[in-house]
Amino acid sequence: MVPTAKSRRWEPRRLSAVAVELPDGVAPKGTPGRILLAGLRLFAELGFHGTSIRDLGGAAGINSATLYAHFPSKEHILAELVLLGHEEMLRRLRRAVVGSSADPVDRLRALVAAHVSVHTDFPLLALVANAELHALSAERAAPALALRTEAQELALGVVQHGVDAGVFHVPDVWLATAAISAMGVRVASWFGAGQPYDREQVVETYAEFATRIVGADGPGKEQT
Amino acid sequence: MVPTAKSRRWEPRRLSAVAVELPDGVAPKGTPGRILLAGLRLFAELGFHGTSIRDLGGAAGINSATLYAHFPSKEHILAELVLLGHEEMLRRLRRAVVGSSADPVDRLRALVAAHVSVHTDFPLLALVANAELHALSAERAAPALALRTEAQELALGVVQHGVDAGVFHVPDVWLATAAISAMGVRVASWFGAGQPYDREQVVETYAEFATRIVGADGPGKEQT
DNA sequence: GTCTATACACAGATAGAC
DNA sequence: GTCTATCTGTGTATAGAC
Numbered sequence: 200m201v202p203t204a205k206s207r208r209w210e211p212r213r214l215s216a217v218a219v220e221l222p223d224g225v226a227p228k229g230t231p232g233r234i235l236l237a238g239l240r241l242f243a244e245l246g247f248h249g250t251s252i253r254d255l256g257g258a259a260g261i262n263s264a265t266l267y268a269h270f271p272s273k274e275h276i277l278a279e280l281v282l283l284g285h286e287e288m289l290r291r292l293r294r295a296v297v298g299s300s301a302d303p304v305d306r307l308r309a310l311v312a313a314h315v316s317v318h319t320d321f322p323l324l325a326l327v328a329n330a331e332l333h334a335l336s337a338e339r340a341a342p343a344l345a346l347r348t349e350a351q352e353l354a355l356g357v358v359q360h361g362v363d364a365g366v367f368h369v370p371d372v373w374l375a376t377a378a379i380s381a382m383g384v385r386v387a388s389w390f391g392a393g394q395p396y397d398r399e400q401v402v403e404t405y406a407e408f409a410t411r412i413v414g415a416d417g418p419g420k421e422q423t
Numbered sequence: 424m425v426p427t428a429k430s431r432r433w434e435p436r437r438l439s440a441v442a443v444e445l446p447d448g449v450a451p452k453g454t455p456g457r458i459l460l461a462g463l464r465l466f467a468e469l470g471f472h473g474t475s476i477r478d479l480g481g482a483a484g485i486n487s488a489t490l491y492a493h494f495p496s497k498e499h500i501l502a503e504l505v506l507l508g509h510e511e512m513l514r515r516l517r518r519a520v521v522g523s524s525a526d527p528v529d530r531l532r533a534l535v536a537a538h539v540s541v542h543t544d545f546p547l548l549a550l551v552a553n554a555e556l557h558a559l560s561a562e563r564a565a566p567a568l569a570l571r572t573e574a575q576e577l578a579l580g581v582v583q584h585g586v587d588a589g590v591f592h593v594p595d596v597w598l599a600t601a602a603i604s605a606m607g608v609r610v611a612s613w614f615g616a617g618q619p620y621d622r623e624q625v626v627e628t629y630a631e632f633a634t635r636i637v638g639a640d641g642p643g644k645e646q647t
Numbered sequence: 648g649t650c651t652a653t654a655c656a657c658a659g660a661t662a663g664a665c
Numbered sequence: 666g667t668c669t670a671t672c673t674g675t676g677t678a679t680a681g682a683c
Binding site for chain 4: 485488489492
Binding site for chain 2: 381
């Protein structure tokens with residue numbers, strides 16, 4: 200009894216409340232685009248291994264065999280989505296840092312706002328990029344992992360910048376960065392699913408939490 | 424080309440660095456226990472749908488057919504692990520709250536210490552309980568979801584307690600609780616995987632971050 | 648580009664001997 | 666309880682017509 204999209208009635212992630220879409224300008228048009236949107240929804244909902252190529256074809260409005268006229272394999276569809284997700288993330292984080300002032304608090308707030316807003320704007324893409332990357336072979340995961348490393352170093356640099364300036368006071372830079380990152384990543388799991396919060400409220404609140412985590416609101420926050 | 428445990432060479436979660444174990448006293452002995460440990464490792468590594476019953480039997484040292492002498496289906500194995508994970512979590516959170524003083528900061532620190540330490544002590548169990556629950560039918564996921572709801576309400580209560588006492592100052596209780604919870608949940612994804620931090624360091628640091636998030640270190644933390 | 652039809656491996660699960 | 670052997674459905678992917 201292999202569960203399929205058809206037999207599954209229950210949706211723990213409540214994706215129906217979330218728009219199925221990709222960042223403007225980066226998604227292909229026509230059938231390849233519809234295939235990617237189908238993968239976005241189904242991989243987020245059922246997971247890569249829980250989605251069959253017949254599920255994908257059905258959701259894209261084509262026969263499953265037609266998928267192979269556009270992608271060499273099911274795994275290539277996931278790889279494309281995972282890469283798009285990581286590219287959008289890194290693009291926004293870079294833009295935030297470059298566009299911010301040298302003030303450590305401003306820069307951190309800009310970084311966190313960008314990070315959180317990617318998860319509110321494209322929760323499905325963030326979910327697939329994070330939770331389904333493990334289903335890719337090492338070879339096909341590598342491009343996304345390289346972008347992920349860059350994003351992590353960017354974030355670490357922002358926190359370290361504040362520490363060096365004497366504005367941030369944290370027990371450990373890596374742990375503080377991990378904590379701030381974790382807040383944002385989880386947003387994709389609940390945003391839009393019947394929650395009362397809008398995008399700006401979440402972004403602003405989490406930016407505030409990040410400044411609190413790094414102890415930027417005042418002195419004397421070092422761990423004793 | 425269905426990827427299987429045998430053909431997979433790459434391990435993004437680096438589970439080899441993490442002990443495969445269940446909480447003392449709650450795991451069955453003998454073959455059922457070995458089956459659960461096999462499921463713990465493989466479901467965390469490959470996901471429920473990425474793991475075959477032959478993978479499970481091989482990891483447990485038995486023929487795949489023998490699985491059915493102990494569990495009615497593959498899904499029942501996952502259901503048991505997911506339930507064990509949620510039970511352990513709720514048990515520890517309750518113990519922490521009951522054993523803490525009425526002081527809001529003490530109570531929050533105890534709660535976060537318990538939450539984080541579950542993820543450092545049993546990272547695989549936490550990973551499976553969180554990331555693979557979606558593979559269960561509604562019927563079999565229900566018991567764990569009920570425990571999850573209780574745990575969430577427990578955490579919300581602890582934060583609300585501090586707000587009511589005038590000790591915590593947060594823009595929103597639910598968002599603050601979600602942020603604190605997110606920090607802990609993510610620990611399971613990296614703890615032990617070649618990181619230099621030990622259990623106590625992570626627990627203590629994240630407890631400190633939680634008190635900062637709720638603005639308990641001083642006045643004037645309200646969102647403006 | 649899209650379809651129908653199909654190849655062939657593997658999935659979950661069962662029967663029955665020991 | 667554990668095994669060997671096997672059933673049956675589904676999986677990914679391909680061939681070839683339109």
